[in-house]
Amino acid sequence: MYFDEQRLLADEITTLRYAGRTDEAIALCQKAELRFPDNSFFPKLQGDICRQNGRFPQAAQAYLNMLTLLRPHQFSIFATAYRNLEKSAPADFMRSFLEKIQDLLTKGLLSKEIEKDLYSFLGAQLVMDRDFLHFAEQANDDCNIHLIQKKLEQWESEQDIAKIEALAAFKLGSGKTSQSKKIDSFLIQKLEKLGKYDLALSMIEKTQKPYQNKLILVEILRICRKKTDYSFAEKELSIDEEFIDSSDFNLQYELVYYFRAKDRGEELEKTLRRMRGDAVSSIPIARTLYNFYLSLNRFEDAQSIYEHIQQLEQSHAAGRVQRKKKSRTKSFLLKQLESEQAVRQRMEDLVSDQEHNRRMIALRDLLKGLSHELGQPITNIRYAVQFHRRKMRRNMDTPEDLEVLLSDILLQTDRLGTLLSRFSPVVSPKNESGEFSITACAAKVFDDLETRLREQNISCQIDGPSDLILPGDQVQFSQVFYNLILNSMQAIEKDGHIDIAISVSAHHMITITFTDNGPGIPEQNYQKIFEPFFSTKDPTSGNGGEGLGLYIVWNILKMFNGTIRIDKDFQTGTRFIIQIQQSKGGTER
Amino acid sequence: MSHVLIIEDEPATAGPVKKSLEADGIQADVAGSGTAGLALFREKTYDLILLDLKLPELSGEEVLRAIRREDPFITVIVYTNYSDFADIKRLTNIGIDGYINKGPGADLDELIDVIEGKLAPIDGAAMDALFKEFPND
Numbered sequence: 001m002y003f004d005e006q007r008l009l010a011d012e013i014t015t016l017r018y019a020g021r022t023d024e025a026i027a028l029c030q031k032a033e034l035r036f037p038d039n040s041f042f043p044k045l046q047g048d049i050c051r052q053n054g055r056f057p058q059a060a061q062a063y064l065n066m067l068t069l070l071r072p073h074q075f076s077i078f079a080t081a082y083r084n085l086e087k088s089a090p091a092d093f094m095r096s097f098l099e100k101i102q103d104l105l106t107k108g109l110l111s112k113e114i115e116k117d118l119y120s121f122l123g124a125q126l127v128m129d130r131d132f133l134h135f136a137e138q139a140n141d142d143c144n145i146h147l148i149q150k151k152l153e154q155w156e157s158e159q160d161i162a163k164i165e166a167l168a169a170f171k172l173g174s175g176k177t178s179q180s181k182k183i184d185s186f187l188i189q190k191l192e193k194l195g196k197y198d199l200a201l202s203m204i205e206k207t208q209k210p211y212q213n214k215l216i217l218v219e220i221l222r223i224c225r226k227k228t229d230y231s232f233a234e235k236e237l238s239i240d241e242e243f244i245d246s247s248d249f250n251l252q253y254e255l256v257y258y259f260r261a262k263d264r265g266e267e268l269e270k271t272l273r274r275m276r277g278d279a280v281s282s283i284p285i286a287r288t289l290y291n292f293y294l295s296l297n298r299f300e301d302a303q304s305i306y307e308h309i310q311q312l313e314q315s316h317a318a319g320r321v322q323r324k325k326k327s328r329t330k331s332f333l334l335k336q337l338e339s340e341q342a343v344r345q346r347m348e349d350l351v352s353d354q355e356h357n358r359r360m361i362a363l364r365d366l367l368k369g370l371s372h373e374l375g376q377p378i379t380n381i382r383y384a385v386q387f388h389r390r391k392m393r394r395n396m397d398t399p400e401d402l403e404v405l406l407s408d409i410l411l412q413t414d415r416l417g418t419l420l421s422r423f424s425p426v427v428s429p430k431n432e433s434g435e436f437s438i439t440a441c442a443a444k445v446f447d448d449l450e451t452r453l454r455e456q457n458i459s460c461q462i463d464g465p466s467d468l469i470l471p472g473d474q475v476q477f478s479q480v481f482y483n484l485i486l487n488s489m490q491a492i493e494k495d496g497h498i499d500i501a502i503s504v505s506a507h508h509m510i511t512i513t514f515t516d517n518g519p520g521i522p523e524q525n526y527q528k529i530f531e532p533f534f535s536t537k538d539p540t541s542g543n544g545g546e547g548l549g550l551y552i553v554w555n556i557l558k559m560f561n562g563t564i565r566i567d568k569d570f571q572t573g574t575r576f577i578i579q580i581q582q583s584k585g586g587t588e589r
Numbered sequence: 590m591s592h593v594l595i596i597e598d599e600p601a602t603a604g605p606v607k608k609s610l611e612a613d614g615i616q617a618d619v620a621g622s623g624t625a626g627l628a629l630f631r632e633k634t635y636d637l638i639l640l641d642l643k644l645p646e647l648s649g650e651e652v653l654r655a656i657r658r659e660d661p662f663i664t665v666i667v668y669t670n671y672s673d674f675a676d677i678k679r680l681t682n683i684g685i686d687g688y689i690n691k692g693p694g695a696d697l698d699e700l701i702d703v704i705e706g707k708l709a710p711i712d713g714a715a716m717d718a719l720f721k722e723f724p725n726d
Contacts, residue, residue, distance in 0.1 A: 079662030084634045120661055198658075368673075372643055375670030375692030380601040386697035387605035390612070408601065535645075 006036060013045055022053050033065070040069035040077070047081055056089045060097045064104065072113035079121055098122070119162040132163070136170045142182045149183075152190055161194055168199050172206055181207065188219070197227040205236065214248055221254035230258060231524075244270055249278060249285055256292055263526065263565065279305065283312050369533030369547075373419055377412040384408045422548050436474035438512065439464040442500050444474075445481040449489075457495045458488075464502025468510065470580070472560060480556050483549035484514050484576060491518035491574065508582035510562075517573040526566055530554045591708045592634070593617045596626035596652060597641040602691070606639065609701050615708070623647030627655055635663065636708055639700075642669040642676075650680065657684050664707050668700065 009032045016025035029046035036042065047062035063081050070078060086094055101118065104110055110118070135151065138144045155163045168187060171180075184207040191200035200223055208216050220237065224230045233239070239258065244267060247255060252275050259268035272292065279286035286309045293302035388405045391397040439462060446453070446460045453460060470477065481500070488498050501513040521529060528534045535547030550564075557564050562580035593610055597603040598621050607617040618633070620626035623644045630638065638656065642649035649667065656665060667685050670692030677688060686707060689700055 076662040076664065079660065080634070080636060083660065083663070087634050117662070371692065372670055375695075376599060376602070378693055379670055379691040379695040380599065382695040383602055383605040383697045386695075387609060390609060390698065394612075396612075412601070 006032075006039065006041075009035075010041065010045070013042075013049075017045075017049055022049060025049050026058075029062075038069060040066045040071075040074070043069065044077060044081065048084075051081075051085055051088060054088075056085070056093050059085060059089075060093075060100065064100055067101070067104065067114065068109050070114055072111055075114055075117035075121070078114075079117075082121075116162065119166070132166070136167055139167060139171070139180060139183050139187075141179050145182050145186070149186055152187065156190065156194070161196075164190060164194065165196060165199060168196075168203055172199075172202055184208070185216075192219070192223055192226075195226075197223050201232045205232075211237065214251055218250045218254055221251070221258055225254065225257050225261075228261075230261060233258070239267075241270075244274065247271070247274070249275070252278075253288065260296075261527075262568075264568065276305075279308070281312075283309060283316070286312065366532045366551075369531075373533055374416065377415045380412045381409050384412075422552070432473055433471075434473060435469050435471045436477065437466055438468050438470055438477075438502050438510070439466050441474050441478050442481050442502070445478050445485060449482075449485060452489065456489060456492065458492055459497040461497065461499045462502070463500070464512075465504070468502060468504055470510075470560065470582075476556060477560065480553050480578070483553045487549055488516035488518055488574070492516060504582065510578075510580040510582050512578040512580075513567075514576040514578065515570070515573060516575075520571070520574050521566065523568070526568065529566070530564070591615045591636045593704060593708075594626065594629055594633075594635045594638045595619045596623065596638065596644065596649070598622060598644050599641075602641075605697055606700065609697060610704065613701070613705065615705070623649065623652040626652055630656060631659070637664040637666065637704060639704065640665055640667050642667060642680075650683070653680065653683050653685065666703065666707065670695070 009028065013025050013028050013032070016022075016028060026046055026049055029042050029049065032042040033039075033046070043062045043066035047059045047066060050056070050059035050062060063078065063085065066081070067078050085097070089097075101122070105115060105118065135148075139148050152164060152167075155161070164187075168191060171184065171187070184203060188200050188203045188208070191197075191203065201220070204216065204220060204223075211217055211220070217237065220233050221230075224233045237243070239255070244252075244255060252271050255271045256268065256275070259265075259271060272289065275285060275289050275292075279289050286305055290302055290305045290309060293299075293305060384405055388397060388401060391401060442462050442464075446462070485498060488496075492498075496517050499513075499515045501515075502510070504510045525534075530550050530553075531547075532551040533547040534551075554564060557578060557580070560580055562578055564576055564578045567575035567577050593615055595603050595606055595617055597606075597619065600619075600621070603619045603621075607619055610617040618629055618635075620629050624646050626638075626640070626644075627647070629635075640649050640652060644652065647655075649669070653665060653667070656663065661684060664686045665684070666687035666689060667680055668689040668691055670690065680688070687703055689703060
């Protein structure tokens with residue numbers, strides 16, 4: 001039977017190969033290829049053997065042969081072979097190999113599927129064909145813009161995305177761009193539309209500088225927003241006061257998203273205020289602003305903008321129908337009143353829905369993190385046990401192995417125990433009806449940690465009135481200071497200082513500023529530090545490092561009606577700003 | 590000989606996987622972070638990458654994206670101990686060849702079988718798979 005014969009041949013070749021009888025192995029491959037000319041497996045084997053023995057031309061020929069025989073879903077076999085060859089063969093050899101692949105393509109010897117895979121695998125390295133090269137040259141001159149646009153549209157509608165990417169890659173690789181600004185910006189828009197954000201940004205960087213045009217600024221921010229990564233915008237643009245001042249509506253729109261993503265409250269406020277100025281006469285801008293306020297849960301601002309929109313609509317309507325009967329006006333006002341109430345109700349529902357959603361998301365994140373953290377030691381225990389079982393089945397186990405296994409398991413259960421005990425401050429407040437002085441609470445924590453602080457030579461300072469009293473459980477609140485100080489101590493390592501400043505404003509807003517002079521937190525982590533199980537420390541180290549400290553801080557503060565944020569402008573260490581609304585019932589509806 | 594890259598930050602997880610593969614004649618390297626994993630991936634040629642999703646520095650998803658930008662065809666198996674449908678959908682769209690659960694259902698034997706099944710046709714298990722594709726004509 002053919003099947004058995006193939007298998008026997010393959011076994012025989014493999015035996016020869018690993019016995020170092022290379023020539024015989026290759027000869028047998030060739031024999032097998034003649035016997036089974038449709039089987040891609042033998043050329044692949046021949047290629048591998050030749051490559052490993054430095055016979056690159058012969059390997060390349062075998063791989064090409066294999067390529068023509070591969071079935072559509074088997075392209076990865078060629079891809080691995082190509083990568084392997086690339087890592088051992090010299091560069092100019094690879095160029096000639098590429099030409100030969102190119103040759104197969106031009107001769108139409110490959111199936112459509114394999115062709116497509118080749119393009120997406122080798123991309124711009126394959127200069128496709130002469131037509132493509134010619135076309136790419138044309139795309140360097142804006143005179144040809146209509147032709148290029150048509151072609152790009154055609155590729156897009158034919159789902160030939162690899163060609164669009166190849167054109168971009170070709171342009172990125174070539175030096176000429178100054179003559180094709182329009183074509184380039186069209187190509188960038190296409191790439192954005194197709195979700196090829198990195199390529200689009202590379203094109204922008206190469207072809208659109210200096211960014212004089214507002215549209216390009218909007219485009220950069222928009223692509224970054226879609227990518228949920230603003231690092232390119234931050235590298236290329238300086239988004240400062242001047243930038244906000246000079247912005248138009250489209251830019252303001254993107255800036256709102258940007259400042260929100262970066263948690264830059266002041267600039268966000270400034271941008272919203274500017275939009276508000278423009279919203280005075282424009283209904284669309286006012287509506288956008290209304291939606292922003294709603295999504296920010298700024299109920300009162302949204303309401304006032306809503307009233308403003310109504311006024312605008314009313315005056316527009318009044319402009320259109322100046323001569324109408326009085327009764328109509330009356331019913332219009334009535335309707336307006338009703339709809340206003342409906343809107344308020346809807347907004348209240350919306351806000352409470354959002355609050356509910358946020359809680360659900362927080363809970364989901366926590367459970368997700370918790371199942372991951374629990375899953376990790378469970379995996380380790382299971383793998384350790386299963387690994388031992390595999391050894392036992394092969395009679396390869398020793399008593400020492402068993403000893404190692406048992407201590408591994410105990411280590412993992414310790415980890416589970418530590419994890420659970422970290423949750424107790426959140427779960428069980430002891431004295432909810434008590435009250436305490438914040439300053440005294442902070443001082444107590446410093447006292448408790450005094451020995452360790454002294455060992456690390458860290459000095460501490462607390463500034464604040466001693467009569468600032470909060471209702472609640474002091475032990476629970478002290479976890480806020482504990483976790484922040486422990487984080488600082490880990491960050492500082494040796495020699496440093498920690499300052500806590502406590503103050504209260506006329507509006508009963510308590511502000512606690514917590515500052516250390518450690519290495520600070522990298523900006524890209526600002527968003528994540530309060531998420532449960534976000535950690536930069538080694539989780540296997542035992543004491544802490546699970547990424548729960550700041551999450552616990554955040555949760556406790558929430559119970560005390562407080563917030564915590566990181567001060568982004570503080571450069572010489574880390575500064576957290578905690579704010580707690582002191583008295584309840586002061587807010588008005 | 591097949592060559593596997595394990596990108597996993599937990600030595601206690603990576604160890605048994607590496608040793609089991611080596612016992613079956615498969616070479617395996619371990620990278621403890623996404624960055625280290627990408628560096629190895631660029632330096633050497635692997636037949637398969639086993640990728641944990643939760644990693645320090647770069648996330649597993651970011652690593653996967655970077656790998657796919659450079660090599661759309663290398664076999665990548667993702668294994669993780671928690672993920673929902675949306676995660677899997679996103680990963681599938683970036684391009685993965687296999688998905689394995691860790692955590693309470695973690696099964697080393699299954700993991701090794703899947704890896705060996707996916708490896709290049711030179712290895713025993715995968716060679717059988719290849720010959721199944723070439724039935725008696």
